Amino acid sequence: MRRRTERRAWRDQNRTVESITTASDRIRKHENFVQVDLGDCSLPEVLALCTEFAGLCVTTRMRCALLKGGDEDMRRCHAVRDLLKILMLVVPPDFRLALVPGTPRTAAVYRKSEAELRAAGLDVRCFESEIPAAQWFGS
Numbered sequence: 001m002r003r004r005t006e007r008r009a010w011r012d013q014n015r016t017v018e019s020i021t022t023a024s025d026r027i028r029k030h031e032n033f034v035q036v037d038l039g040d041c042s043l044p045e046v047l048a049l050c051t052e053f054a055g056l057c058v059t060t061r062m063r064c065a066l067l068k069g070g071d072e073d074m075r076r077c078h079a080v081r082d083l084l085k086i087l088m089l090v091v092p093p094d095f096r097l098a099l100v101p102g103t104p105r106t107a108a109v110y111r112k113s114e115a116e117l118r119a120a121g122l123d124v125r126c127f128e129s130e131i132p133a134a135q136w137f138g139s
Helices: 002-021 043-059 074-087 104-119 130-138
Strands: 027-029 034-037 064-068 096-100 123-126
Touching: 027 043, 034 043, 043 064, 043 074, 064 130, 074 104, 096 104, 096 130, 104 123
Parallel strands: 034 064, 064 096, 096 123
Antiparallel strands: 027 034
16 A cells, blocks of 8 residues: 555656646746746647646645746737636635736736736736746745
8 A cells, every 4th residue: 555655656746747847948847936938829838838837736835836928919818817717726825826927918918817816816916027026925
């Protein structure tokens, strides 16, 4: 029985490592947060990255995540927003999410998403760049 538990733990750990590496450097695990870079992604790539990101947030003990947008069009922005609403159903209550829009045009959608997600109880904030977002995780 103990061996089975050890094998299961090993498989779970390796699945997490796979999740980190299969997104071709778009999902990075930092010391205290996970970062997703959506720059130059097609709609199918955005959906795949967000799905993988949600899985990683659920399977690891990370309590913070940074989502860095790119130059996505409104369809991709809305897809990210909808997937974030789903993400909020599976993350722990103390989870923090930082949104960093890639362009001024997408910033409006990200800010609206921030307001909607905060109203639903998720600790989320929009930032102009990655540095203040990462500092927020440490506060």
